Amino acid sequence: MGTLTVTAKGQVTLRKDLLEHLGVHPGDKISIEKLPGGRVEVKAARPTGKISDAFGFLKGKTKGRSLSIEEMNEIIADGWAGKR
Structure with a gap:
């Protein structure tokens, strides 16, 4: 597991290997769910x-x-x- 840097605009960029692991491509959507304890789930x-x-x-x-x-x-x- 790695770490990501938050930009001054509050944005985070996911690395290519993470996007490949998720199976997403340019234009695809990613869902984020807030979990207890300050955790999130990315799918x-x-x-x-x-x-x-x-x-x-x-x-x-x-x-x-x-x-x-x-x-x-x-x-x-x-x-x-x-x-469509």
Whole structure:
């Protein structure tokens, strides 16, 4: 376990190895929970959703043509990442 430095603005930067351990990437969210004794718990905030959120994902994105599996996967991944 290492230590982090708090900046004059009250910010802390997590090191790359910690971000990799959490499995987060640029643009992802991190959740922080306050615990007793001045401790905090840091977790990757995973998207939550319902299956019905997937209905209509491709509507308006096909421009009248068939999409490849790769194009569909990219659109779906963007949707799950909140880039809808």
